[in-house]
Amino acid sequence: MAAGVFTKGLCGFRQPRIVAAGYSCSGPLYATATAVKTLPLQTDSTAVTDKIQNLPLEMPDFFRLSELFSLKDLFDARVHLGHKKGCRHRLMEPYLFGSRLDQDIIDLDQTMEHLQSALNFTAHIAYRGGIILFVSRRRQFGHLVESTAGDCGEYAHTRYWQGGLLTNAPIQYGPGVRLPDLIVFLSTLNNVFQQHVGVRDAAKMNIPTVGVVDSNCNPSLVTYPVPGNDDTPAAMELYCRLFKMTINRAKDKRRQMELLQGLSPAGLTPGSS
């Protein structure tokens, strides 16, 4: 009897909790209503951001990157020099022009096209505020790559690659970390002449890659391979200079677009500098 009295009293106490639980359970019912309310307020800013984001996609070479390099520049920087015939990778054969005295020569016409598309892609990523990670395991050029990344405001990794960097990122860095949106390999091999782990990991994590592939590299997992020499200082300095200029151009363009759109919400003619 007494027990019954007690339970009733305590039930009365506890009832608001059930009601609250009921509300939390039916949360989704209210969410749609709020979403409907906020949409009309955002149309202006979203329309502007959509315009800023989609405008470069309408033109093939919005950032005019073809004027940054020419075939002669590539030749002078010795980009066409590959390794000896014995080091040749089977999958690199389509990119080779031929071989002279057993040294493979990379076809610079193909390199021009690939480099153009790779730089264009990088520019678009940088324009949209993506994180670009420069990777190279060559000790000779590590400092150069890090300085390039620091100058563009992007990120570099020219050190020992810890296994779970991309695949185990929330544990290694902390929850809520943002992974790179593009990885640029200035040399796809590591110090023991095997493919860099980052190529495979980026493919696993659906991160697009741009990579300078020499005649002893495997181009299959790289999204935008650029056949070229990765051993000569002249060639590496050329690549670093090109990537730095592309990224800076893209970021400046973005800032320009935002300023102009901010000043005049009315449209802008495409291709204006």
Add this chain to the structure above:
Amino acid sequence: MAASGGRTVGSFLWKCGNCCFNFNTVSSNLTCQVLSRQLCVSAVLHRKNLAAAGPEKFSEEFIKKQVEEFNIGKRHLANMMGEDPETFTQGDIDRSIAYLFPSGLFDKKAKPLMKHPDEVFPKQRAVQWGADGRPFHFLFYTGKQSYYTLMHDTFTKALAVEKHQDRLRGKGLFTQDTKQISLVGSRWLLKEELEELLVETISEHDYARFIQLMERLLSLPYCSVEEDFVQRYRRQLEIQSSKQQVQPLQYDQHGVAYSTGDGRRKTATGTVLLRDSSSGSISINGTNYVHYFPVLQDREQLMFPLHFMGVLGRFDMQCSVSGGGHSSQAGALRLAISRAMLSFLSEGQVETMRQAGLLTPDPRIKERKKPGQEGARRKFTWKKR
């Protein structure tokens, strides 16, 4: 009686509370059945894996709150002790806490503590990226950003020095004899100190690489340009001899300089009165040293400090010694003589005495006997069966 009654009511209520709870979960189950399915999980899964979480993390607001509480508490403490809150130092806080909360515990860390939160909570890294998710540091994705930045900066400086050298070579002004950075009396930062500086853990290999790179920078002839940078990673060595307390010379009524010293070895203690009289007579406990120490080894021990400094016939010694055996008495007197001699010597000579080991008391004592063994080390005879 009443207390026992209360206890039973309490336990009764608790039991009812328990069944009430069960009742509520059942009812909430019914109401939420349409939208959510309550999973029945055992208590094992609700337990957190404490080991996997790593060291405890404190948020920035928590630390800020702790700092505010500490400052307010400091002022309250000052008021309690009747001191001025404005000029209340950490030393005053420590003394007040020791007075208000006297603790007989041995371990310092177990005693009550009131220190600034920065000293209590370990330094932690704040969130490394901004609102848009972009990390602040360009080497963030390496995992060890501070260490690799340090390596990068050191290498940049080495390249700059080499470039400077090349420019001088081009002008024809390059010389090998340039002002070098003095490394005497300082040491490189230890691995623990470097970790503290970088707020990051580094491995032995990384530390070795860092030292290698710094040495490489120092090997360049014109490295004195980067002296400030290099000195930041060096620590001054303390001069051990400066820790020696040298008693000032005393003069008796005839104007003869004298000094005293005492030393201990095993269980023997000895005191010595050195007089600068150029007679060279030594008496121990009233008897001549030759009669007191018939063994040559003991007399050699006695003479060694004087022989080492080359002042054999200069001093007149009056020693008294007790305890121990003849060897330990000789050792005790040797230490006493060395200590007494310090007042007569210069700084450099004190340092040579210290390096010779004359001023170090011998810490060896008789090791205790352990149970289950015949002596300190000797075990009982092992019998196979």
